[in-house]
Amino acid sequence: MKANYLDELNEQQREAVIHINGPLMIVAGAGSGKTKVLTTRIAHLMRNGVDAFNILSLTFTNKAAREMKERVEKILGSSEARNLYIGTFHSVFARLLRAEAHRLGYPNDFTIYDTDDAKSVLKTIINELNLDDKHYKPTFVYNRISAAKNSLMGPDEYQLDHLVQQEDMRANRPLIGKIYDMYAKRTFKNGAMDFDDLLFKMYILLKSFPEVLHKYQHKFRYIMIDEYQDTNPAQYEIIKLLGAVNENICVVGDDAQSIYSFRGATIQNILQFEKDYDDVRVVKLEQNYRSTKSILNVANEVIAHNKGQIEKNLWTDNTEGDTIKLVRTMTDNEEGKFVADTISEQKLRNHYDNRDFVILYRTNAQSRSFEESLRRKAIPYRIYGGVSFYQRKEIKDFVAYLRVVMNTRDEESLKRIINYPVRGIGKTTIEKTLVLSNEHNITMWEVLERAREFGFKGGTVEAIEAFVIMIKSFQALLSTHNAYDVSVAVGKSTNIVKELFNDKTTEGLARYENVQELLNSIKEFTETPDEEGELLDKSMGSYLQQITLLTDADQGDDKDSNVVKLMTIHAAKGLEFPVVFTVGLEETLFPSGMSINTREELEEERRLFYVAITRAKSRLWLTHANSRYRFGNLVQNEPSRFLEEMPEKYIDRSYAGGGSVRNAFGGGSTSNWGGNNMFDRMQKKTPPAQQPTQAAKPTFSPATNHVPSADFAADDPAEMVVGMQVEHQKFGFGTIASLEGAANNRIALIVFPKGGGEKKIMLNYAKLKIVR
DNA sequence: GATCCCGTTGTTTTT
DNA sequence: CAACGGGATC
Numbered sequence: 001m002k003a004n005y006l007d008e009l010n011e012q013q014r015e016a017v018i019h020i021n022g023p024l025m026i027v028a029g030a031g032s033g034k035t036k037v038l039t040t041r042i043a044h045l046m047r048n049g050v051d052a053f054n055i056l057s058l059t060f061t062n063k064a065a066r067e068m069k070e071r072v073e074k075i076l077g078s079s080e081a082r083n084l085y086i087g088t089f090h091s092v093f094a095r096l097l098r099a100e101a102h103r104l105g106y107p108n109d110f111t112i113y114d115t116d117d118a119k120s121v122l123k124t125i126i127n128e129l130n131l132d133d134k135h136y137k138p139t140f141v142y143n144r145i146s147a148a149k150n151s152l153m154g155p156d157e158y159q160l161d162h163l164v165q166q167e168d169m170r171a172n173r174p175l176i177g178k179i180y181d182m183y184a185k186r187t188f189k190n191g192a193m194d195f196d197d198l199l200f201k202m203y204i205l206l207k208s209f210p211e212v213l214h215k216y217q218h219k220f221r222y223i224m225i226d227e228y229q230d231t232n233p234a235q236y237e238i239i240k241l242l243g244a245v246n247e248n249i250c251v252v253g254d255d256a257q258s259i260y261s262f263r264g265a266t267i268q269n270i271l272q273f274e275k276d277y278d279d280v281r282v283v284k285l286e287q288n289y290r291s292t293k294s295i296l297n298v299a300n301e302v303i304a305h306n307k308g309q310i311e312k313n314l315w316t317d318n319t320e321g322d323t324i325k326l327v328r329t330m331t332d333n334e335e336g337k338f339v340a341d342t343i344s345e346q347k348l349r350n351h352y353d354n355r356d357f358v359i360l361y362r363t364n365a366q367s368r369s370f371e372e373s374l375r376r377k378a379i380p381y382r383i384y385g386g387v388s389f390y391q392r393k394e395i396k397d398f399v400a401y402l403r404v405v406m407n408t409r410d411e412e413s414l415k416r417i418i419n420y421p422v423r424g425i426g427k428t429t430i431e432k433t434l435v436l437s438n439e440h441n442i443t444m445w446e447v448l449e450r451a452r453e454f455g456f457k458g459g460t461v462e463a464i465e466a467f468v469i470m471i472k473s474f475q476a477l478l479s480t481h482n483a484y485d486v487s488v489a490v491g492k493s494t495n496i497v498k499e500l501f502n503d504k505t506t507e508g509l510a511r512y513e514n515v516q517e518l519l520n521s522i523k524e525f526t527e528t529p530d531e532e533g534e535l536l537d538k539s540m541g542s543y544l545q546q547i548t549l550l551t552d553a554d555q556g557d558d559k560d561s562n563v564v565k566l567m568t569i570h571a572a573k574g575l576e577f578p579v580v581f582t583v584g585l586e587e588t589l590f591p592s593g594m595s596i597n598t599r600e601e602l603e604e605e606r607r608l609f610y611v612a613i614t615r616a617k618s619r620l621w622l623t624h625a626n627s628r629y630r631f632g633n634l635v636q637n638e639p640s641r642f643l644e645e646m647p648e649k650y651i652d653r654s655y656a657g658g659g660s661v662r663n664a665f666g667g668g669s670t671s672n673w674g675g676n677n678m679f680d681r682m683q684k685k686t687p688p689a690q691q692p693t694q695a696a697k698p699t700f701s702p703a704t705n706h707v708p709s710a711d712f713a714a715d716d717p718a719e720m721v722v723g724m725q726v727e728h729q730k731f732g733f734g735t736i737a738s739l740e741g742a743a744n745n746r747i748a749l750i751v752f753p754k755g756g757g758e759k760k761i762m763l764n765y766a767k768l769k770i771v772r
Numbered sequence: 773g774a775t776c777c778c779g780t781t782g783t784t785t786t787t
Numbered sequence: 788c789a790a791c792g793g794g795a796t797c
Contacts, residue, residue, distance in 0.1 A: 060787090114787090115787090134780095259785075364784090364785085366783095419773095422773070549787070550787095568784090568785065571786085592783085595784075595785095605784095630783075631788075632788040632789080633788090
């Protein structure tokens with residue numbers, strides 16, 4: 001054990017670490033050494049006689065959990081840390097539920113449904129109710145149910161709650177409560193829990209079984225929660241229950257970084273923590289060790305635009321550093337090119353490696369232009385997020401076998417594989433099976449097991465019996481072989497591997513490789529040696545649980561891969577990089593057009609921006625494009641309002657008008673707009689063309705200089721017809737030349753005499769005022 | 773039962 | 788501009 005571990009802390013950090021008993025709230029500003037405090041505190045607890053078995057630590061990602069364990073071990077110099085209970089809310093509760101599920105009537109090897117599985121079940125139910133799944137969109141219904149569960153509202157409460165019912169009525173979807181009810185029953189029948197159930201059922205478990213609650217209250221005497229600002233009411237209540245006896249609850253968070261309200265998180269949890277317990281000790285970590293003064297000052301000033309925060313003053317001893325560069329390009333492609341060029345230059349000029357750069361964006365869809373430009377310059381990169389490996393069809397199919405082997409109640413997975421690969425169990429048979437299972441109130445699997453008894457005949461019954469025997473043979477294998485061997489057997493007996501191997505198309509090849517990769521991952525999982533006697537759960541059930549609960553941040557962070565990283569700002573939370581590009585800073589994109597309707601939404605967008613800025617250690621670029629493709633159309637975007645909230649002092653706006661500068665120089669061709677030109681201008685600080693008005697807001701001049709009428713207000717697009725005179729905010733007055741597209745996606749061709757000629761305008765997107 | 777073509781649809785953010 | 792789903796077709 002390092003004797004001097006306390007010496008490495010500043011005063012506030014030490015105060016947080018040595019507080020052992022009683023509720024503690026650590027308000028940890030960005031880059032203030034939060035992880036260090038958390039890990040040191042755990043080590044300190046253990047050094048002061050607290051048994052590792054009695055410590056529960058909840059994190060946001062599995063990766064954070066792993067790191068935390070490693071760091072505690074390092075401080076302690078022993079492997080006692082392996083006994084700590086560290087993990088994400090979801091994975092920890094999944095593990096506890098796997099031990100207790102029988103009490104709730106679930107199999108201990110219950111399946112965990114990911115979002116796709118859940119939506120698929122919902123779609124089935126919606127169709128069963130003869131509802132239109134275009135009106136009752138599974139995604140919409142899923143979100144409603146998810147929100148309900150995250151506020152601990154079951155189907156009955158949902159249907160009895162006036163406010164909720166009113167909302168559904170107003171949305172013209174009064175039957176969501178009914179769907180919720182059926183969905184809950186169906187997933188239960190399937191022996192499956194969705195993500196939200198892992199919290200919701202955990203709560204139910206603790207509430208309904210006092211002996212269970214007592215057991216875990218006694219076990220988890222010390223509870224630590226990271227990223228507390230992103231917890232939702234369900235998590236809040238569970239923590240409250242678990243911590244009620246000892247009240248040794250330590251929460252760590254930063255209200256300025258609360259960015260998950262769309263997932264039910266409520267910032268109130270952290271704002272109210274002091275009122276939840278008596279004698280809450282509050283420690284504020286206000287020294288930032290990560291960023292330059294310039295970066296931190298910009299961040300502080302931006303976040304100051306939000307109301308009602310926990311008061312704190314984040315400061316740093318670091319150097320002032322470079323100014324923050326603000327860059328405007330004409331298009332999204334040029335934005336991509338600019339970033340790639342700048343990365344090349346910075347590598348040469350400041351000796352950075354690829355791994356020092358990150359490109360942060362608001363939406364996953366924005367990655368495209370950066371991928372292209374990086375590929376063109378042969379800069380290796382890696383995208384985090386997007387479609388996960390485990391969401392690919394061939395992987396889901398294979399995993400469905402494993403799920404059925406573990407839990408035959410899982411109808412969703414069963415339906416997926418019952419005739420894949422084709423084995424003569426067709427649509428009619430499946431329908432019949434489902435009807436029988438409903439009639440007799442048994443699972444689909446039981447119907448299959450008793451197929452002959454239920455009157456299936458000829459080839460069908462043979463096919464079914466062969467299938468049942470096959471699955472049972474896998475189950476038998478499970479008791480003598482490990483997860484990997486069983487998986488290989490599945491691949492062989494089902495012919496899936498062979499079939500994919502024989503498919504020589506490019507996609508077929510990719511699918512084959514993906515399945516091989518899956519098998520490899522199972523192998524790795526089963527064969528990773530137990531670390532110093534640590535008993536890891538190597539069962540198939542544990543594997544399946546792990547892969548569905550993987551977070552984006554968890555995907556292979558090959559420490560040695562020297563590549564530029566691309567990710568959403570959400571995915572970047574908790575990370576830091578020497579050089580950060582935050583891109584797409586435009587109105588309707590960042591802040592998102594979906595989140596500008598209430599103060600709360602806008603403030604969350606601003607916090608997101610704050611998170612983006614504070615990821616940077618030494619250099620920060622902020623970029624935006626004049627126009628970009630969205631929904632297949634070129635749209636013009638105003639620069640983000642957040643850009644106006646930054647203090648001039650630390651900002652270098654000299655490239656703000658990249659496009660205009662280029663025009664001023666007369667170089668019209670994009671292709672010769674090389675990075676070197678850009679770089680040269682940067683070094684020489686050549687004043688851009690519109691320098692004289694720099695002090696004002698030169699960047700924010702609209703594409704044309706139309707000033708909207710005083711009474712400008714958007715009219716209903718439905719009323720617009722050909723020949724009508726309209727006014728556009730930017731393009732001025734024009735005439736509708738033609739209209740196309742369906743009722744709610746009409747596209748008008750409008751002639752703007754002063755605003756640049758013909759424009760195609762999406763009516764439900766652009767704001768147009770009818771003149772006559 | 774598979775494949776192809778067409779139209780529709782969607783872009784916040786994720787455990 | 789994708790990607791996905793539904794329907795028609797073989």
